[in-house]
Amino acid sequence: MAMLLNEDEKMLAETAEGFFADKSPVKQLRTLRDNRDDTGYDKGLWQEMADMGFTGVLIDEEHGGVDMGFMAAGLIAEQMGKNLTASPFLSTGILAATALKQGGSKEQKAEWLPKIASGETIMALALEESRKHNPKATNMSAERSGNGFKLSGQKGMVIDGHVADQMIVVARTSGEAGEMDGLTLFLVDPRTNGVSVERTQMVDSRNSARIDFDDVEVNADAVLGEVDKGGEVLGAIVNAGRAAVAAELLGSGGEAFRQTTDYIRERKQFGVNVGSFQALQHRSAHLYSELENARSAVLMALTAMDTDAKSAELPVAMAKAKLGQVAKLAGLEGVQMHGGVGMTDEYDIGLYLKRIRVAQELFGDANYQMEQIATMKGY
Amino acid sequence: MSDLKEFREQVRAWLEENCPAEMRIPMKGFDDACWGGRNYEFASQAQEDWMRAMGAKGWTVPTWPKEYGGGGLSKEEAKVLKSEMKRIKARSPLSSFGIWMLGPALLKFGNEEQKKKFLPPIARGEIRWCQGYSEPGAGSDLAALATKCEDKGDHYLVNGQKVWTSYADQADWIFCLVRTDPKAKKHEGISFVLFDMETPGVEAKPIKLISGKSPFCETFFEDVRVEKKNLVGEKNKGWTIAKYLLTHEREMIGGMGGDMRPLSEIVAGTVGLEDGKLADPMLRAKVAQTEVDEWAYMLTLNRKLAEAKAGASLGADSSMLKYYGTELNKRRFELMMDAAGHDGLEWEGERSNDGDLARMWLRTKGNSIEGGTTEIQLNIISKRILELPGA
Structure with a gap:
């Protein structure tokens, strides 16, 4: 069990740390937000991430990637979480890359993977349909029509949906809501007739969209993987998403904690540093312990993804559960321990609280994961 | 190979x-x-x-x-x-x-x-040792210990009292922290000595615990003669050894297990499954939560030990492991008691193996007290890892 980073991984972690601290500090997110940027991400940064090989971290060399695996992807995601970096890394580099790798035909891979690796194409996963993550409940229909399919329904929480060049849409070709069987994945161009995209401004100032599909016609070759058998590929996609988000949460939670600890070391009240109060010290020490456990959970999940993604489902669910809880605690305690200034927009701690709230929700919150864990473990 | x-x-x-x-x-x-x-x-x-x-x-x-x-x-x-x-x-x-x-x-x-x-x-298991650390006035503040050790020329003379001495009534020898310099600062006048529990003047009285068992004693020393060659390390430098041993003890208590089966297996074995699930949704959620936390903790334990082996010393992280591990163990036994319900409350008789579960549950309450309380561990983490200012 590789719980310690090897030399290559250490080097990558350091490179990523320097890269994002330099190219994408928190003020970049503030600028995007305050300028009400149309794209919601920094195109220059995305291109530089491509040049660094980050966008193609999961893509094999044959398709222009660097094929470094999930540990590497997680180390990158952690640094992005630390700096609240807004970029299509999750939507495109993780979710779409996994979808194509797992389900794509030879032609689909050849067409799209190099474009992801080069930073040319942004892709988005249109999956969620209700308040909470629930892939089985997918209800959006895809009926056979002529030579292809006709898609109808609504999707929400589509990360980077309004800037995507291409979408991966999860729809039901047979069966009923509540079953993984009968789901099919489609590659859909958002410019197709009947697609309407509404950018949704979210609490974390990051990209998300609601997308309506009104009798959207696609050809048969738009199917990614097999008809009715999309559940398995979808499982791999959300699993990859959970692992990456857990790593991102480790970065955000850890940084929220660091900023908080720095703050209480300096802030004076009653003539002393408030960090000298045991009421804050014990909660900080507890949070430190939880963050150490959270780090172990992420390392294990990433290791498991690299070893055998299929059997990684349980450790990934456990890591996502743990990180959802621990990062949330870091955000909450962060604002509370900052006191009044924690409520101000000027301090970054609030931005962490907000991003953590969103990230812990993605691909199932801790309650969802706990339910899955109990079921997988047979109780 | x-x-x-x-x-x-x-x-x-x-x-x-x-x-x-x-x-x-x-x-x-x-x-x-x-x-x-x-x-x-x-x-x-x-x-x-x-x-x-x-x-x-x-x-x-x-x-x-x-x-x-x-x-x-x-x-x-x-x-x-x-x-x-x-x-x-x-x-x-x-x-x-x-x-x-x-x-x-x-x-x-x-x-x-x-x-x-x-x-x-x-x-070879021929000599059984006990540890003389805590005193009635020196628990969390261990360095306040007052057991006197006087230099009498060719030997030392020890007078005082220890408490929470594990199995002192059954041990053959004791390793003991004593004060050799009452005038020095409290950490600087402590020494580490060894002596036979059969030496005249040593008396051990078992303490009955809430579990009904007596793994600990009060131990009294009255003019106990200790050979000078049985002083370990330098005189008045015993605190260094004490700290080293406390770290060891923390790792030990932090990693202590009992029934090592997964919690869900123990709980399912007690209450049974309905349609493959624990029927009580709250119990099921708490078991899942505890299993996730135990899993992450065990990974951390392994990671920290691997890091320590690779060169970085464990240092104050032993306090983190001790803190979290003992609190987890308490949670585990709380849930086992929740699952056992009325049956878990039996104190005597064959059915409960003389209240085995209840007595172990009670014993775990000491985990977060012995070897430095949870609160002391949190203080150590704050000071030595987080470098938060002193009060």
Whole structure:
């Protein structure tokens, strides 16, 4: 069990740390937000991430990637979480890359993977349909029509949906809501007739969209993987998403904690540093312990993804559960321990609280994961 | 590698020959442990045979040097031994504060004569040790200890009282923190001495705990004569050894298990499953939560030990491991009691194995007190890891 980073991984972690601290500090997110940027991400940064090989971290060399695996992807995601970096890394580099790798035909891979690796194409996963993550409940229909399919329904929480060049849409070709069987994945161009995209401004100032599909016609070759058998590929996609988000949460939670600890070391009240109060010290020490456990959970999940993604489902669910809880605690305690200034927009701690709230929700919150864990473990 | 393979075969054959069948049934609880010592009453001939055989091989302490009674095994060989023992479900041949605590301290701080004299009988289970640390006025504030140790020329004279001395009534010798310089600052006047519990003036009285058991004693010293050669390390520098041992103790308590089966298996075994689920949704959620936390904690324990092996010392992280591990263990037993309901409340009788679960549940309450309370561990993390300012 590789719980310690090897030399290559250490080097990558350091490179990523320097890269994002330099190219994408928190003020970049503030600028995007305050300028009400149309794209919601920094195109220059995305291109530089491509040049660094980050966008193609999961893509094999044959398709222009660097094929470094999930540990590497997680180390990158952690640094992005630390700096609240807004970029299509999750939507495109993780979710779409996994979808194509797992389900794509030879032609689909050849067409799209190099474009992801080069930073040319942004892709988005249109999956969620209700308040909470629930892939089985997918209800959006895809009926056979002529030579292809006709898609109808609504999707929400589509990360980077309004800037995507291409979408991966999860729809039901047979069966009923509540079953993984009968789901099919489609590659859909958002410019197709009947697609309407509404950018949704979210609490974390990051990209998300609601997308309506009104009798959207696609050809048969738009199917990614097999008809009715999309559940398995979808499982791999959300699993990859959970692992990456857990790593991102480790970065955000850890940084929220660091900023908080720095703050209480300096802030004076009653003539002393408030960090000298045991009421804050014990909660900080507890949070430190939880963050150490959270780090172990992420390392294990990433290791498991690299070893055998299929059997990684349980450790990934456990890591996502743990990180959802621990990062949330870091955000909450962060604002509370900052006191009044924690409520101000000027301090970054609030931005962490907000991003953590969103990230812990993605691909199932801790309650969802706990339910899955109990079921997988047979109780 | 082929050497290791050969070694594995030898170990396997030796264990096959020497590990009695009775010692291949997992222990039910701490009561099944073998403690050894001068006057120890073995639970069975098998228990004694197993301890003596392993002790003679030095495999009770596989990595200690041979000249001190150890097995002289490399880390890799010790791993092989461990895995072979696990394979046949062999019990630990000897539980011993000598092995866990004093031995490592002597190996690090003892002189050659002390190592030669004290370590081999520990390895063979012939001498049972107890630890004289806490006092009525020195619990969390251990360095406030007041047991007096006076220099009487050719010997020391010890007067005072210890408390929470584990199994002092059954131990043969004690390793003990005493004050040798009452005028120095509290951390700087402490020494580490060893003496026989049969020395005149030593008296140990068991303390009855809420579990009904008495693993601890109050221990009194009245004009106890201690040989000068039994001072370990430098005089007045005993706090260094104390700290080293406390770190050891924390790692030990933090990692202590009891029933090592997954919690969900224990709970499901108690309440049963309906349609493959624990029927009580709240209990199910709490079990899942605790299993996630236990999983992450065990990974952290392994990671920190691996980091320590790779060079970075464990340092104050032992406080984090102790804190989190003991609190988890308490949660685990709370849930086991929740699951057991009325049955778990039985205190006597065969059905409950004399209240085994209830008594273990109560025992775990001490985990976050002994070896430095949870609150002390959190203080240490704040100060030494987070570098938060002092009050």
